[in-house]
Amino acid sequence: MIVEDQAATVGLLINPATHGDVGPVETIETHISRVFLVGDRAYKMKRAVKLPYVDFSTPELRLAACRREVELNSLTAPGLYLGVRRVTLAPGGELFFDGAGPLVDALVAMTRFPQSSLLDAMALAGGLTPDLMTDVARMIADFHRAAPPVNAGGGAANLAGVLDINAAGFATSQVFAVVETASFDAAFRAALARHAALLDRRASAGKIRLCHGDLHLRNICLLDGAPRLFDCIEFNDQIATIDVLYDLAFLLMDLWHRGFPELANLVANRYFDQSDDEDGFGLLPFFMAVRAAVRAHVTATQVAEGSRDPERLAAEARSYFDLARSLLRKFPPRLIAIGGLSGSGKTTIAEALAAHVGAPPGARIIGSDRTRKAMHGVTPETRLPDSAYRPEMSERVYAEMARRAGLVLSEGGCVIVDAVFDRPADRERIGRIAQDRRLPFLGIWLDADPDVLRRRVAERKGGPSDATVDVLSRQLERRPGQTGWREIDAARTPAAIVPELLERFGTSSEPAPPLTGT
Numbered sequence: 001m002i003v004e005d006q007a008a009t010v011g012l013l014i015n016p017a018t019h020g021d022v023g024p025v026e027t028i029e030t031h032i033s034r035v036f037l038v039g040d041r042a043y044k045m046k047r048a049v050k051l052p053y054v055d056f057s058t059p060e061l062r063l064a065a066c067r068r069e070v071e072l073n074s075l076t077a078p079g080l081y082l083g084v085r086r087v088t089l090a091p092g093g094e095l096f097f098d099g100a101g102p103l104v105d106a107l108v109a110m111t112r113f114p115q116s117s118l119l120d121a122m123a124l125a126g127g128l129t130p131d132l133m134t135d136v137a138r139m140i141a142d143f144h145r146a147a148p149p150v151n152a153g154g155g156a157a158n159l160a161g162v163l164d165i166n167a168a169g170f171a172t173s174q175v176f177a178v179v180e181t182a183s184f185d186a187a188f189r190a191a192l193a194r195h196a197a198l199l200d201r202r203a204s205a206g207k208i209r210l211c212h213g214d215l216h217l218r219n220i221c222l223l224d225g226a227p228r229l230f231d232c233i234e235f236n237d238q239i240a241t242i243d244v245l246y247d248l249a250f251l252l253m254d255l256w257h258r259g260f261p262e263l264a265n266l267v268a269n270r271y272f273d274q275s276d277d278e279d280g281f282g283l284l285p286f287f288m289a290v291r292a293a294v295r296a297h298v299t300a301t302q303v304a305e306g307s308r309d310p311e312r313l314a315a316e317a318r319s320y321f322d323l324a325r326s327l328l329r330k331f332p333p334r335l336i337a338i339g340g341l342s343g344s345g346k347t348t349i350a351e352a353l354a355a356h357v358g359a360p361p362g363a364r365i366i367g368s369d370r371t372r373k374a375m376h377g378v379t380p381e382t383r384l385p386d387s388a389y390r391p392e393m394s395e396r397v398y399a400e401m402a403r404r405a406g407l408v409l410s411e412g413g414c415v416i417v418d419a420v421f422d423r424p425a426d427r428e429r430i431g432r433i434a435q436d437r438r439l440p441f442l443g444i445w446l447d448a449d450p451d452v453l454r455r456r457v458a459e460r461k462g463g464p465s466d467a468t469v470d471v472l473s474r475q476l477e478r479r480p481g482q483t484g485w486r487e488i489d490a491a492r493t494p495a496a497i498v499p500e501l502l503e504r505f506g507t508s509s510e511p512a513p514p515l516t517g518t
Contacts, residue, residue: 004048004057004058005048006045006047006048008095009045009087009105012087012095013025013036013045014027014036016038019041020039022038022039023038024038025037031047031299031301031302032049032051032056032235033045033046033047034047037112038112040111041082041110041111041112042112044066044069044108044110045062045105046235051172051301052165052169052172053169054235054236059106060103062106063084063086063103065106066106066108067084069081069108069232069234070084070108073230073234076143076212076230076232077221079223080110080111080113080228080230081109081230082111083109084107084108084109085098085108086098086106087103087104087105087106087107088101089101089102089104117223118218118220118221119136119217119222120216120218120254123217123255123258123260128260130263132227133266133267134267134270135227136220136251136267137266137267137269137270137271138271138274139227139228140215140229140247140251141270141271141275142274143229144209144244144248144275145274147209147210147244148209149208150208150209150241151208154199154200154203155202155208155243156195156196156197156199156200158199158203158208159199160192162239162242162290163185163188163290165239166185166293166294167181167185169300169301170184170185170297172297172301173297173301174300175300175303175304175317175318176300176317176321184321187325188289188290188293191328192286198280199283202243202280203243207243207244207280208243209241209244210240211232211240211247212233213239214233215232215248215250215251216254217254219231220251243280244275244277245283245284246290246291248268248284249284249288249290249291250291251264251267252264252284253288253291253292253295253323253327254291255267256361257292257319257320261356261360261361262351262355264355264360264361264362265351265354265355265361265362268361268362268364269354269365273370273374278404279407279408279410279411280411281364281407281408281411282333282408282413284359285327285328285361286328288327289324289325289327292323292324292327293321295320296317296318296320296324327359327360331358331414332440333358333409333413333437334358334414334415334441334442335409335414335417335433335439335441336414336441336442336444336501337418337421337430337431337443337444337485338350338416338417338418338419339420339421339427339443339483340420340421340445340446340448340490341420341453341475341476342420342453342465342467342471342472342475343448343454343455343456343460344446344447345490346418346446347367347369347418347464348494349446349497350365352494353416353501356502357414358414359414362414363415364413365415365417366404366405366408366415366417366418367401367417368397368398368401368418368420369463369464369465369466371401372389372393372397376388381463383466398426398429398430399429401430402417402433405430405433406433409433409434409437409439417430421443422480424480427443427484427485430443442504443483443484443485443486444486444488445483445485445488446490447488447489448489448491452490453472454469457471457472486504488500
């Protein structure tokens, strides 16, 4: 609900003379703010609204929110936020910046950057790359790690508060029928009940922190070539004091909604590679559903406020609503293990397959190369010494992969494990992880001619693998015969292999069969 006319403030800001005749002044509107772009500056004004989740109904409340915004965002986007400007009233009735008269409004002053630097604009232009999104995932993981835990009560109670806000938001919209929002809310409450115990355990473990709160593509930009978070939730600490994975889920949902499932899966996996948070992976579909519901009712609110394009906004709100409902579907947990010698394409196949396995954002990929690097406390790109590949160390790596896979599966997630798996004991162990939980399992062995493998290894650039042609030669000497796993011709492209695997595994809903000893 709009509670105050801000026409005078808008008139001040759109007048080029206010800014030293630098112009023209461009404007961007959201449901709770207006941004004025002029010269090398951007001025953000809070709209005088009072909604179930935000109160900007007085100048004093807007001033406090502006100050809080600068304080919080300066941590994640240093140099972008310049300070707060007060809009004041002169005796003659004119408005000025930072005058001595009564406060009329408040603004956040920012350094202007090209709109093309926003990740949502880059998504539309086809500019989102795996390397960029890997940097984004690592940046978010670092941000969450540095945020101090907050004692905000139980994790389930915290999410129940979000569902209450969603229900109140839908009650103010005219896009959705009462009967469908009631059913929608009931489905969310049932899902919350299923996850309540894990959410509470995570709260006790310090996973609830003061996060960004509004972490989607439009609130990430490139500054000096590096991704930066900005425009966090400053007006409602309840909304921003959340499970770190609920914070991440907004970005995952945004990517999925925009048609980038592979990038959503990549971001999730790169984040989890750094966070050691495997038991939370199975919560991502629920968290993404809640985020989609938030977008649905916020977008529907804009329709109720008399937007100039109500049909488009109503359709957009409906698309988020439908996505949320689909994310609440139950998907059975399942395990895929991909083995093969160096150069067989294990990681490439795993990454191409993962977004299509299980509920969005897809399967958790647990690879031996990244696991080994993490156990040594180095980045995936760091080359390890030969001592890191001694048999006893490899035994620890395979045991750790099995442990992580078990955590994800036990909480309802799907897993793809990627390693050489040339030893029978390693194949047995990973298969038993699924069998003990009576879950579907598919073991895949990628096989190719040695010359193909040697060429691929020799041509490999970058990535977490340290394998060389010499390493491959030693693997070939102990190349296993029959593995008991499904053999795939790895000389083919991923585009040929992945559909075959999806067809095979997509129809497999039976528990893992008894192990054969291979």
